[in-house]
Structure formats: structure tokens, C-alpha cells
Amino acid sequence: MAKQMDYQTLREIFTRFQNSEPEPKGELNHTNAYTLVVAVALSAQATDAGVNKATEKLFQIADTPDKMLALGEEGVIEHIKTIGLYRQKAKNVIKTARILVEQYGSEVPNSRAALESLPGVGRKTANVVLNMWWGHPAQAVDTHIFRVGNRSGICPGKDVVAVERAIEDHIPVDFQHHAHHWLILHGRYICVARKPKCKACHINDLCQFEEKTE
Known part of the structure; x- marks a missing residue:
């Protein structure tokens, strides 16, 4: 498990997420x-x-x-x-x-x-x-967020509740609303389970994962 990142590093990471995808959306279709x-x-x-x-x-x-x-x-x-x-x-x-x-x-x-x-x-x-x-800043921690949080140091924790708390306690408040969507999408498409796409990752230089792929 990586160590918890400091505030300035987290602010830079989520600024990059926001610049890449200003309004991330969940991928489940619904009408109400x-x-x-x-x-x-x-x-x-x-x-x-x-x-x-x-x-x-x-x-x-x-x-x-x-x-x-x-x-x-x-x-x-x-x-x-x-x-x-x-x-x-x-x-x-x-x-x-x-x-x-x-x-x-x-x-x-x-x-x-x-x-x-x-x-x-x-x-x-x-x-x-x-x-x-x-629109509540509630953090839905799934397997993608748990993996990304612990690999990178963004929000490490021994279980999903600890990771949820790490997001709420450490990620700058202005990024809280979309935080879980950015992390889910990052885990689903870039920081995948078996072979993360570190070369395509736009937070590669800030991530603490020691086994980065070429």
C-alpha cells in the first residue's frame, strides 16, 4: 500500500483529471x-x-x-x-x-x-x-477506486470504508463531487488491474506505484 499523498500533489492530480474530463459521468443508463x-x-x-x-x-x-x-x-x-x-x-x-x-x-x-x-x-x-x-459529495468506492487509491497513494486504505474516508479527508473539497467518477474511469481504462497503461497515464510522474509498466 502506498503512503497517503500530500495536499499539493493531490491538487495537481485532480486538476489534471478535471482538465482531461471536466464533467465525468457514470456509465449506467437511467432516467430518474x-x-x-x-x-x-x-x-x-x-x-x-x-x-x-x-x-x-x-x-x-x-x-x-x-x-x-x-x-x-x-x-x-x-x-x-x-x-x-x-x-x-x-x-x-x-x-x-x-x-x-x-x-x-x-x-x-x-x-x-x-x-x-x-x-x-x-x-x-x-x-x-x-x-x-x-449532487452530494458522496464517494462510491468500487474495486477500481480501491486499486487506484492504494497503488497510487491518492487514497490508500485497508478496506473500502478506509479508502472512502481517505477521499473525504484528503482530496481538496472543490474536487470532491466528481472525485469518484475520475478515479473509476482512471481505473477502468488506464490503471487496469493486470497491466496498467502507465505510458498513457497523465499522472504517471506523481503516482507512487513502484512497478510501472513501460
């Missing part, structure tokens, strides 16, 4: 807060591209909790069976829809605790929704 919750929950152990393909028709007919309940578990399965763990995910989608209808007036709550209480919605999903839909 509810479809974002469903899409992120479905993305566990699945690719964004795979989820987008599965939800394209699903969200056309069920973009609210009420419509999802009307579709039913078997109807959800028909749309998402190309995604891993689809049976359990379909159960969770229907359970979540029922809770939203019965307890929240069919609206998605905007608190982390309420979101995390929904079936299949963990801390990462809650943080994605809070960040992408309501």
Missing part, C-alpha cells in the same frame, strides 16, 4: 432516481454495458416502483437474466419497489441510511445515487 437505484444495484458483479443492455427495455416499461411491482419478479427476470445473480437481484428489485411504494410514497429517499435499508442496496450503491442524483 429510481432507475438509477435499480441500475446500480444490478451492476454488482456485472459490467455497466451488460446492465445497460438488460435495462434498455426494462426501463421503458417499468421506470417507477409501481410499474416494477406490476411487472412482477418473473417479468423482471425475463429482462435481466443475462446479468449475473439475476434471480436474487430480481427478488431485491421487487422487494425494494414494494418498500418504496409502501413506506416512501413511491419516491427514492435521499439519505444514506434510508437507501442502505433497501434490499440489494449497499453503501456503494447509496453513495452513487446520492452523488449522481442529488
